Amino acid sequence: MPRKSASAWSTALLTAVGPCVWGTTYLVTTELLPPQRPLFAALARALPAGLIALVLGRTLPRGVWWWRSAILGLLNIGLFFPLLFLSAYRLPGGVAATVGAVSPLLVALIAIGLLGEHPNRWRLLWGVAAVGGVGLMVLRLDAGFDALGLLAALGGVASMATGTVLVKRWGLPEGVGPVSLTGWQLTAGGLVLLPITLAVEGPPPVLDGGAWVGLLWLGLIGGLLAYILWFRGLGRLPVGAASFLPLLSPVVATLLGWSVLGQALTAVQLLGFLIALVAVSAAQYAGPPRPRSLAGPGAATAVHGDDQHDRHDGMQAEQDAHRGNAGRPQWAQGGDQGDRHREDGPDRQRLGGHALQ
Numbered sequence: 001m002p003r004k005s006a007s008a009w010s011t012a013l014l015t016a017v018g019p020c021v022w023g024t025t026y027l028v029t030t031e032l033l034p035p036q037r038p039l040f041a042a043l044a045r046a047l048p049a050g051l052i053a054l055v056l057g058r059t060l061p062r063g064v065w066w067w068r069s070a071i072l073g074l075l076n077i078g079l080f081f082p083l084l085f086l087s088a089y090r091l092p093g094g095v096a097a098t099v100g101a102v103s104p105l106l107v108a109l110i111a112i113g114l115l116g117e118h119p120n121r122w123r124l125l126w127g128v129a130a131v132g133g134v135g136l137m138v139l140r141l142d143a144g145f146d147a148l149g150l151l152a153a154l155g156g157v158a159s160m161a162t163g164t165v166l167v168k169r170w171g172l173p174e175g176v177g178p179v180s181l182t183g184w185q186l187t188a189g190g191l192v193l194l195p196i197t198l199a200v201e202g203p204p205p206v207l208d209g210g211a212w213v214g215l216l217w218l219g220l221i222g223g224l225l226a227y228i229l230w231f232r233g234l235g236r237l238p239v240g241a242a243s244f245l246p247l248l249s250p251v252v253a254t255l256l257g258w259s260v261l262g263q264a265l266t267a268v269q270l271l272g273f274l275i276a277l278v279a280v281s282a283a284q285y286a287g288p289p290r291p292r293s294l295a296g297p298g299a300a301t302a303v304h305g306d307d308q309h310d311r312h313d314g315m316q317a318e319q320d321a322h323r324g325n326a327g328r329p330q331w332a333q334g335g336d337q338g339d340r341h342r343e344d345g346p347d348r349q350r351l352g353g354h355a356l357q
Contacts, residue, residue, distance in 0.1 A: 008237075012284050015233025016245045018226035023252025025222055027260060032214030034205040038085035039197040044215050046077050047190025049223035053183025059176055061184055068170055069184035075163030077189020082196065083156035090149030099153040101134035101250070102127075104283065106161040107243035114165045115239065123240045123283050130247050130279035136272025137254055161243070167231060168239045178232040185231075186223060244283040247276050 033041050054060070061069045087099070104127040108119035172181055207215070234242055251273060257263040 009284070011233060011236050012241065012245070014229055015237060015242060016248055016280075018230035018233070019246045019248040020252050021222050021226040022246070023249040024256060025218060026253055027256050028214045028217055028222075032210045033218075034207070034211060037201055037205055039082065039193060039201050040204060041215075041218065042081035042085065043190060043193045043197045045218040045223040046081070046186045046193060049219045049227075050183050050186025050188075050190050052220075053179055053224055053228070054187060055183075057177065057180030057183050059180040062173065065173055065184070068166075069181075070188050072163055072166060072170075072181075073185040073188025074192060075159045075166070076185055078192030080156050080159045080163070081189070081193065083152045083159060087149050087153035087156060090146045090152065099150065100157055101131045101247060103157050103161055103246055104130060104240070104243040106157055107164055108240060110161055110165045111168075111239055114162075114169050117239070119240060120286060122286065123244075126244070126279045126283045130244065130276055130283075133272045133275030133279055134247060134250050137269050137276060138250055138272070160246075164234065164243060165239060167234045168242075171235065178228050178235070181231050182224065182227045186227065238286070241284045244280045247280050251276055 029038075029041050104123070108117075108124065108127065111117040111119070167181075172178075233245075254265070254269065254273065258265040
């Protein structure tokens with residue numbers, strides 16, 4: 001198995017901060033925010049943070065990036081959030097979280113069409129294992145199923161997965177960094193959510209001190225900071241490896257349910273917890289290379305395409321730590337290079353049952 005450089009691991013760990021922070025969203029929402037106002041919570045997290053990012057980035061989209069930003073904002077924020085909350089209200093939390101765990105497999109499927117990347121067997125196997133691990137961790141035997149809720153959950157996963165792959169495909173225009181990209185998407189998604197929230201939930205509710213603390217956390221940390229780190233990482237990591245990192249959200253949510261709310265943590269849940277963590281870690285590798293003797297004399301490049309792509313991203317991350325690339329933001333290096341070097345590539349029953357991003 002090819003070794004992953006320290007710089008590449010640091011990129012993966014920094015990117016993982018985003019999904020870990022998203023794992024706190026359900027706790028903050030249920031404990032601090034006004035009840036039964038999911039769209040308001042989503043809007044309050046997206047739009048103010050997006051406007052702040054626009055000020056910090058001091059760059060507006062140009063040319064094709066107006067419609068690209070609108071599409072990404074719709075997929076990653078404006079469409080994803082309502083579908084996520086709808087599934088949470090109609091499904092037991094464990095069912096919704098387990099459906100969400102198929103995200104790496106869906107990303108791999110979408111990447112075939114949008115990136116021309118074919119998933120390798122290693123990450124496919126760990127993707128299946130991750131679904132099982134999250135299911136053991138959060139799924140209950142008495143869980144019920146609702147057709148609309150299932151469709152909403154699948155739609156939300158598909159929306160976010162498509163947005164993830166498109167971010168990787170399009171990269172960024174010259175001179176633009178992840179702060180601006182985050183601002184474009186959060187603002188676009190927030191503007192989509194604004195009329196929907198006012199139509200469905202009416203004016204904003206009266207907020208107490210705890211609600212303001214919760215909104216500041218969701219907006220500044222769970223929105224602004226988490227998405228900046230996430231989109232930065234998408235530009236540097238192979239899309240197959242990055243797609244496993246959101247599985248850390250239900251892991252963090254389960255730990256918070258146990259440590260903060262005093263929810264029981266069974267041996268089966270601990271097993272699922274371990275499987276999910278191993279799957280996320282193992283997926284950061286491209287997998288063990290096949291012996292050359294089995295690949296045939298003319299197939300060495302195809303067999304090791306995944307390894308070459310991951311080694312390329314690792315080398316690029318090391319180079320970016322020492323020098324920049326003329327006329328191009330460092331964070332986006334993996335975006336276009338990924339086009340050339342392809343890898344085969346929220347029900348309160350239990351906090352860990354559904355980790356809102």
